[in-house]
Amino acid sequence: MKEFIKNFANQFDDTELSEFQPETKFRDLEEWSSLTGLAVMNMVEKKYGVKLTVLDLRSVNTIEELYNVVTSK
Amino acid sequence: MKAYINAISYYLPEKVLTNEELVSEFPEWSVEKVANKVGVVQRHISAKDETAGDMAVKAAEKLFEEYGIDKKIIDFVVLCTQSPDYFLPSTACVIQSRLGLSTSCGAFDINLGCSGYEYGLAVAKGFLVSGIAKNVLLLTAETYTKYIHPKDKGNRTIFGDGAAATLVSMEGFAEIGEFSLGTNGQGAESLIVKAGASRCFEKLNDLAFDENHTPHSSDHLFMDGKAIFDFTSDAVPIMVEDTLAKNLLSLDNVDLVVFHQANKYMINYLRKLLDIDKERFYIFLENVGNTVSSTIPIALYEAVKEDRLHGNVLIAGFGVGFSWGATILKCK
Numbered sequence: 001m002k003e004f005i006k007n008f009a010n011q012f013d014d015t016e017l018s019e020f021q022p023e024t025k026f027r028d029l030e031e032w033s034s035l036t037g038l039a040v041m042n043m044v045e046k047k048y049g050v051k052l053t054v055l056d057l058r059s060v061n062t063i064e065e066l067y068n069v070v071t072s073k
Numbered sequence: 074m075k076a077y078i079n080a081i082s083y084y085l086p087e088k089v090l091t092n093e094e095l096v097s098e099f100p101e102w103s104v105e106k107v108a109n110k111v112g113v114v115q116r117h118i119s120a121k122d123e124t125a126g127d128m129a130v131k132a133a134e135k136l137f138e139e140y141g142i143d144k145k146i147i148d149f150v151v152l153c154t155q156s157p158d159y160f161l162p163s164t165a166c167v168i169q170s171r172l173g174l175s176t177s178c179g180a181f182d183i184n185l186g187c188s189g190y191e192y193g194l195a196v197a198k199g200f201l202v203s204g205i206a207k208n209v210l211l212l213t214a215e216t217y218t219k220y221i222h223p224k225d226k227g228n229r230t231i232f233g234d235g236a237a238a239t240l241v242s243m244e245g246f247a248e249i250g251e252f253s254l255g256t257n258g259q260g261a262e263s264l265i266v267k268a269g270a271s272r273c274f275e276k277l278n279d280l281a282f283d284e285n286h287t288p289h290s291s292d293h294l295f296m297d298g299k300a301i302f303d304f305t306s307d308a309v310p311i312m313v314e315d316t317l318a319k320n321l322l323s324l325d326n327v328d329l330v331v332f333h334q335a336n337k338y339m340i341n342y343l344r345k346l347l348d349i350d351k352e353r354f355y356i357f358l359e360n361v362g363n364t365v366s367s368t369i370p371i372a373l374y375e376a377v378k379e380d381r382l383h384g385n386v387l388i389a390g391f392g393v394g395f396s397w398g399a400t401i402l403k404c405k
Contacts, residue, residue, distance in 0.1 A: 035111075039338075
């Protein structure tokens with residue numbers, strides 16, 4: 001989970017690392033955009049070999065929820 | 074025999090669409106966020122009766138005037154566009170006449186988008202090296218905004234219209250190196266205007282909106298952002314590596330990288346993937362947006378003006394097709 005958060009945070013440029021917690025609602029982050037979503041999906045495929053769909057991403061709100069989707073696939 | 078970029082000029086249509094205007098149409102959009110993420114503050118929009126051919130002519134006239142080029146020397150004109158003036162003839166043939174170029178001048182269109190500038194340079198270099206032509210006028214011009222549905226805020230934010238003119242000669246400021254080119258037609262439907270040409274001549278009038286209120290219509294430009302993102306993050310690093318190998322260079326020997334200016338987020342993502350520092354990465358998007366095949370010549374023109382185009386410059390285009398291409402420019 002810790003590593004997943006780090007990889008997730010790497011897709012951002014300006015947001016402080018401390019702002020990324022399991023319960024963080026990532027869409028509320030100032031820097032979040034649909035483009036960040038694409039980068040996150042790409043990271044998940046490259047690092048975890050899991051192909052997320054846009055619907056997968058849309059179905060979750062927090063980083064932990066996303067992590068659970070990734071590990072369940 | 075070597076081939077060089079001798080001169081570059083560009084033309085942008087008069088009408089400007091600002092982020093403020095876009096946000097007034099799409100209140101859920103934020104002016105700052107668009108500027109920060111996509112990196113575009115304004116884009117130029119072709120007039121209703123202004124075509125890619127019209128803009129290419131203007132860019133060429135500007136080139137001739139700016140550098141005092143005698144148009145009699147042009148013995149080939151290539152226009153790269155996906156918004157030609159007609160189905161037939163080639164817009165390049167019409168341009169030969171409009172520019173008053175010699176009738177012994179060859180002319181044709183190349184139908185490519187974001188990778189078009191590299192393919193145009195490859196063709197021009199091929200003509201020079203093989204002795205087919207001595208001075209190739211390479212034009213890139215696009216009016217994608219005419220293909221975009223008015224409610225398609227994403228694409229209206231990214232794309233702008235424009236044209237560029239490049240003279241490729243046996244002398245110049247940037248020697249054109251070896252190329253890495255590639256294609257994967259499986260991505261054809263990821264960025265497409267489906268209706269209007271031969272496969273589907275009649276308009277389909279099948280407009281529908283998805284859950285994000287994004288319009289989907291066969292009669293308009295469709296872009297699958299995720300597919301494009303995945304394709305570029307896979308293809309571009311491989312292409313960069315191949316280009317460096319073919320030019321016997323390593324990334325450390327590259328002085329400036331100029332990618333197709335797709336949008337700021339995307340190209341910065343690629344920059345980080347490739348571990349290229351910001352100082353060697355050129356971005357010119359703010360006032361023009363993504364002008365498709367003209368983003369690289371426009372960026373090169375501005376980089377020359379800023380005195381940043383020296384040494385080995387890596388240029389790379391990628392997108393619609395899927396199609397990609399890159400080369401090294403050895404600059405003085």
